[in-house]
Amino acid sequence: xxxxxxxxxxxAEPLVLEPDDRQVEWETNTWRLGAEDEDRMSLSVPExxxxxxxxxxxxxxxxxxxxxxxxxxxxxxxxxxxGQLRCSTGSVPPNELPFAGSYVHSGDLGPVIEGxxxxxxxxxxxxxxxxxxxxxxxxxxxxxxxxxxxxWVTSVGTASH
Numbered sequence: 001x002x003x004x005x006x007x008x009x010x011x012a013e014p015l016v017l018e019p020d021d022r023q024v025e026w027e028t029n030t031w032r033l034g035a036e037d038e039d040r041m042s043l044s045v046p047e048x049x050x051x052x053x054x055x056x057x058x059x060x061x062x063x064x065x066x067x068x069x070x071x072x073x074x075x076x077x078x079x080x081x082x083g084q085l086r087c088s089t090g091s092v093p094p095n096e097l098p099f100a101g102s103y104v105h106s107g108d109l110g111p112v113i114e115g116x117x118x119x120x121x122x123x124x125x126x127x128x129x130x131x132x133x134x135x136x137x138x139x140x141x142x143x144x145x146x147x148x149x150x151x152w153v154t155s156v157g158t159a160s161h
Contacts, residue, residue: 003035003043003085007051010087011058017068019091026098030088032079040117048113052076052087052152059089060156072157073097076109077149078116085116094153102148109152 016028035043056074063072073094076087090098094105 001039001043003033003039004047004051006031006033007048007055007085007087011055011062015059015062015066015089017063017066017070017072017089017091019070022090022092022098025090026088029090030086032082033085033087034083035116040119043117045110045113045117048117049109052109052113053154055087056154056156063156064158069158071159072155073153074156075105075151075153076112077103077151078112078119080115080119080149083119085112089156091157094151097151097153099151101146103151104148105151105153107153112150112152115150 010031010033013031014028016025018024059074068091070091071093072089072091074087074089075094075097076085078084079086092098097103097105
């Protein structure tokens with residue numbers, strides 16, 4: 001259950017809130033969390049969700065202790081290509097997260113975690129049993145017909161969004 005330990009450790013890692021320098025925030029506050037197949041199979045969605053919720057609560061407390069008076073969001077998403085969960089904290093509202101692609105923010109972390117736990121590790125070759133599925137994947141890779149990906153968000157700042 002290494003993943004749960006890593007998620008919990010995020011709450012104690014360096015934290016920078018610099019509304020004028022979002023790149024520094026991104027570089028400092030963004031974490032990549034992976035898990036071996038054995039770990040994925042032994043974890044439940046509620047366990048992982050609860051650990052992220054405790055981490056968000058700890059970050060919220062740290063931000064209050066820093067005397068930061070602004071909007072801040074803790075957010076989690078599943079990077080399917082890398083086979084990782086990723087999380088970050090930024091001094092932005094949920095509708096201004098620093099993603100190049102389209103995303104849908106949600107208060108429900110369950111679907112993000114379900115996708116990660118059911119996902120494959122990177123480097124695994126996927127074969128297409130349906131010839132149209134490969135064509136759809138090619139269009140997606142070319143930037144066409146890309147669906148927004150889900151991102152769990154929770155406010156951790158002292159100002160409301």
